[in-house]
Amino acid sequence: MAKHRMNKAGILTLALALTLLLAACGGQSAPAANSSAAQSEAAAAQTPTAQNQTPAQPDAAPAENAAAAPKHLNAAIYWSAATLDPAVDYDGWTTCRAGITETLVMVDENLELVPLLSDTWEQTDETTWVMHIRDGVTFHNGKSVDAAAVKACFERTMEMQDRAVTACKIDSIEADGQSLTIKTSEPFGAFLANLSEPLYSVIDVDAGTDPATAPVATGPFMVTGFKAEDVIELAAYPGYWNGPSDLDTVTVKTITDNSTRAMALQSGEIDIAQRVNNNDIDILRADPNYAVYETAGTRIQVLILNHANEFLSDYNVRKALECSLNYEALVKIMGGSYTLAGAPYPSSAPYGYDQLDVQHYDAAQAKSLLAEAGWADSDGNGYVEKNGKELSLTLTYNDAAISAAMEAVQAMAGAVGIRVNLDLRDSTGDIDSTRDFEMLVRNWQSLSTGDPQWLLDTMYKSGAMTNLGSYSNLELDKICDELSNAFDFASRQKLTVEAEKIILADCVNINLFGQNNYVIASAKVENVKPFPIDYYFIDNTTSITG
């Protein structure tokens, strides 16, 4: 027995020795991680890491040293960019978020259009706009920004991206010193607002660098490193026209997973981030080390109804579906940062929300609408039928975070006799071309440039590019055309309210819920501005204390 125990001890010792031996043999793989990552993280390595800055690291540098230490901000965005070229896809939204590029005008925290690279402008006739390019603005390479540089940039963008042609209906551009004259192909009231779309970011097209990886722009931060869909390394541009940033360097990290983004904030790897899950917001809000900045957003989760569908082409079915949904319950299910929608534009926007008969819950009306249209539950299975066909619709969506709300929609519609089948997909992008859907959930930026016309022109006008539900109403089309000719805010507002009334009366789509915008930052981050439009994030005033 003693010998047996000795053997066991010997085997155990040998096993441990083997472990150590294997560990030693495999030790070469560890440094490989260092070398492979060295390129992308080189810039970050020059700066203090976020962990050194967190409250949990009391051994941070003394105050006198901290004042001299370079200031670095780690920011996280949720939307990755394949390139940094504003003319490609929606990549300009990322460069705008990161403070790399700027447009001629921008939409501020109050949804008002304010000057940016253009300080004044004048509409000389219905189709001509003369924009004065601000004096003293320079690109990151030190070259002055004049009208010719802006013209060259816009022409390149329009050549590369059809959206740039249609969004502002630009016909021709002329440059003379700091004066940029843009002629539109037709009167277009949304011209100025749409010029704030990051697609119209101004970059130096003659800089000799590849805008996809190193755009030379005008923002407070210039690119020092970029890995597609991963990280953007930035340094403050000392010649920034509106006063250089207090920060020295910034790392903008793409973190697509909401939970990971929240944990990166909590671990101190990230100082500031857009969007985390609702439950994480509550945790971070309760923690004095973090601040949650919230503002009414302009995004709305819309249930797009396919009017070409045999059931949804019937107004009564659409309206019954609309009335079957308890919107307050849906907002509660989604959690704290979600709000009631009920109309194409959020209640915070100045587009007559109070004057509208917004979408609301009325189960009794839903049932009576279905009965009026001849739908009845003849087989007693709880769902209504007509001409031998059950009222069954498939709801397609691609965001697992709204699954609970979608299940509630299924239950609510089921309660009035409409069978809803849920179809959660990885992506619904192909539907844009196939249009093969019955009901589709999309997260729409309702006021993408602070102006209402974009939404009407692209989502509701007959034959519009993203009018996926094939809705058509000539009266609404007429209003869209009138909006193009309306240049003062009061008349644009009046026309928008009229358009909203038509859309609601026709029950075109169902506005499920709105979404507030929020930025979550460490308590050390200063001058955080939550913008209603989420492509604004970091600017020259954003800073961090040591």
Next chain:
Amino acid sequence: MKKYVTRRVLFVFPIMLVLSFFTFALSYLSPSDPVTLKYSRLGVTPDMEMIEAAKEELGLNDPFLVQYGRWLGRVLRGDLGESYKYGTSVWATLTEHIPNTLILTAATLLLTVVLAVPLGILSAVCQNRPVDYLIRFVSFFGVSMPSFWVGALLMYAFGVKLKLLPVMGDGDLRHLILPAVTLSIWMASLYVRRVRGSMLEEMNRDYLTGGLARGLSRSRIIFTQILPNSLLSVITMFGMSIGSLMGGATIIETIFEWQGVGKMAIDAISVKDYPVIQGYILWMAIIYVLINLVVDLLYRFLDPRIRLEGGGA
């Protein structure tokens, strides 16, 4: 042996040809239209005329076999096409992500071997004793817990609470620890049970009794006879594990923001970037075919019974 190796290596080529055929066929049969996908990147909704012109230009109206032949020719020249999303070559996209996956694979396998082999041996040697029960209990938990959940727990514990390790990214060795540990907890738990099972199977063979009767020590028999024999059966499983890791641990790479081929594939699938998906499938196919080849050759080299059964072919 030389003849067998040559035959086995040559057999790889028809397998790769068949795999390439299916890779192309899958993309060909997908419902999405490459022309529309390419245009959507440029913010253009093309009309039928534009779609037809682009299809003609890209040769998409040619018969399937003609398109396959053309694609295969390009692949053999190292041209995997251009990513719809990035606008860069698929080869560049793959080679940017593969090193990260290889690093994660190596670290995970190292940890797995370090944990699983000694614990598996210990568990087998101490069969039905408290140490064995403890190892089996822990490994049962390790196998049962979903890796994304283990990952989240580790992120919370070591990143959020203890602030010892970063929760995401692929910057340096510290970034590697959590994803590698997460993957190896599941894998090591699996291998502990496998090593234990194989060890016990070998320990029941007559040569252990024979060795003891000849006066050899138990530990010597275990380490010189039983362990090598029992690890033979683990080799196939290990090969498959290497393959799956080199194909990218999609969920773990995604939650830890580790820029490997798994995350690349998920990103490509979400936007239907078919050239990248094709490149990824080819990478997976090559990995599995090569690993199977290596495992087969290793088996033949390590196990004389296979050599003898094969008649020395």
